[in-house]
Amino acid sequence: MRRRVLDVLSGTARTSLELSRSFEQVVGLEPDRDLLQLGQQLRQVGHCVYSFSEEGGDAAVPLTAKLDHQFECERVEFWPDDPCQLPRGFSQFGCVLVADTLTQLSAPADFLAAVHQYVVTDGCLVIASNYDWGSSHLPKSAWLAVGEDESTFYALQTLLEPHFECVAAHERLCRLLPLTLRTYTLSLPEAAEAQCRCGGANMTESSRCSAAPAEPAPCKRPRLSRQESPADDEPRRQLHARALLGCLCPLPAGRCLALTALLLPPERAQRLLEALVATVLESERPLEVCHALNALQWLIEQHEDEPDVGGGERSRPRPPPAGCVVVSVAPDAEALTEIKCSITALLENRWVPATQRFCRLLTRPAHETEVLAFLRLWATIISVKNNLSIVETKSLYGRLEGLLGSLGADASPHVWRAILDLYAEVLCYGSTIALQDCVAEEPACLAHALLRQARAGRLLELVPYERGARAFAGGGGGGDAAGDRSLLQKTVLLLLKALAVTVKETRCESSSEASSARSAGGSGSEEQDMAIIERTLRDVVRRLDAWIKARLPFHPETPMSEWAVLLLCDQDDYLVEAMVCLLDLCNGLAGRVRLQPDFERAVDPHRSFVQFLETVLRDHDLLLDFLVSNETCFLLYLLRYLKYVRKHWTQFTAVCSGKLEEVMTVLIRLRLSLERLVARDLFPYNVGPILRLLEKCEDLYEHHPPAG
Incomplete structure (x- = not known):
């Protein structure tokens, strides 16, 4: 009977099925x-279809709940x-669970008053509840806490003390409940555990009380102080993290x-982060892994001046449901930095097995x-927007080249796009x-690997351009008639x-070597090295040019410096x-x-600029918009190009x-517009x-017109 558990008000069996992993019945x-x-x-059957409100009105959408294959369904039964x-004489159990159903x-x-009859001696009763009697359908006379100076926990102690010994209390859990598909409420129930002395309870704080019941205190507030045992806290925090990961819907x-990590004290937040990283590495459940990865990414992306507690939407939020408590989370810079450093440190320690695992899944x-x-x-993590330097994340640059080796022609276009975005960061x-004087080792090594793969033809031929078009058929996702333009x-x-x-990188190294050679009174082989590098770059450009022209209808004589502008003209940041x-290459x-x-024409920045002006219809106002906007690096480009x-x-x-x-008319008009704006401040x-x-x-x- 110790292997039997009773789930009180099991609902749609979510908790009962979870319990089947640990109990025989x-x-x-x-x-x-x-x-x-x-x-x-x-x-x-393993799945069921149900309807759920989309916006809180009569409109509902059909959803499908699918069962995890790891559940032991044959161990579960339901009684109405x-x-x-x-x-009288109802069966006894080793554990009775009241999982947020007390109210x-x-x-x-x-x-x-009667639950001890259903629990064996030394069995346990576990109660988790938010004590929200106001939202229940019970008359007020049936509430466990009625007076202003009474608490539900005191009532629990009074009712259970004759038969149960309190083992733990006041363990706060976290639960996200969907009200509609777009509205969620965060519940923080308390868990309590008690052991049955005469036939059975478990309430959650970890020091065991004495066998004799304690004398009631005069006040009606909870009498148990919180005492934690690290040994007991470890499995409990893992259980809480797994419960969150397993019970929440994918998007929120x-x-x-x-948000839970931001709300918790630092030491508990650290434990949650450890549980998330462990889930990424060890869980065999895809949904859990995705939730953990999304949580870590969301924390890394946060900035202290722009807290994003509403899921990224900048519109005014809807008013919360009645009785819902609104908590605003605006962490300071120090707290966010500590969380980000903790995440990177945890990932650094286990980065090799993490990358190996996901490379196998590519x-x-x-x-x-x-x-x-x-x-x-x-x-x-690598993005410069999140203020983590290469020094802080140095070990996380490892195995970037390994992604290329793990990719194949059968890899999904979505995966290819994500890897290209990673390399772009x-x-x-x-x-x-x-803007840097010297190139760091990690970006330089990746650049060399990409050029080797492109020169050999392996990288370009594996890009799933045609399959990407089928993946986006019928949509406006950037696919053209032949393939996925965004991948190109x-x-x-x-x-x-x-x-x-x-x-x-070569320019920085040659400058350093030339300085050393001059000081030593000798001469290096810079010209020979540059000739080899130029030949390598020319081969890559030639292959890239042929690859693009085989897929897009550019004229065979159009150099890369021109077709690159035409290809990227719908993406301002890419284009600039x-x-x-x-410009820097030439x-x-x-x-x-x-x-x-041919190589000089392919990388000629003048051809690119002229083609760019043609693309913007020689409109100097568009150039002015580029200069004002911070979405591109056009200021850097125009300064260097001039x-x-x-x-x-x-x-x-x-x-x-x-x-x-x-061309000069556009530049002159741009100067005049800038002068007018500057004069008006x-x-x-x-x-x-620039002026x-x-x-x-x-x-x-x-004063120097062109010849002829």
């Missing part, structure tokens, strides 16, 4: 025939009895877990959701690397970043970053190695040729350097 009591039928169907009116009983006091569960469709969640978390050229855009931008990073990469090679004519034009004026006029007057930052460069280019145009 589970009996669920549920007098509501409709709920009982759903539980029976779930146990026997009222727990408050059980017959739903028809006669709570009668049940508690990650945020609920993250090409398995059944685990695609888990893989995507892991890749999003990885990209979030590592090679964050426009926002970070382009991400691949092209990534390789342009890899090219620019490699040239920048690509032009920065081409600028880094200029004067250091003789470029082949310097490049001033230095290579003859080349600029030759490329513009018959379009020189139109309406421009958001100091644009003086001076525009004036210099205008002076060159007036």
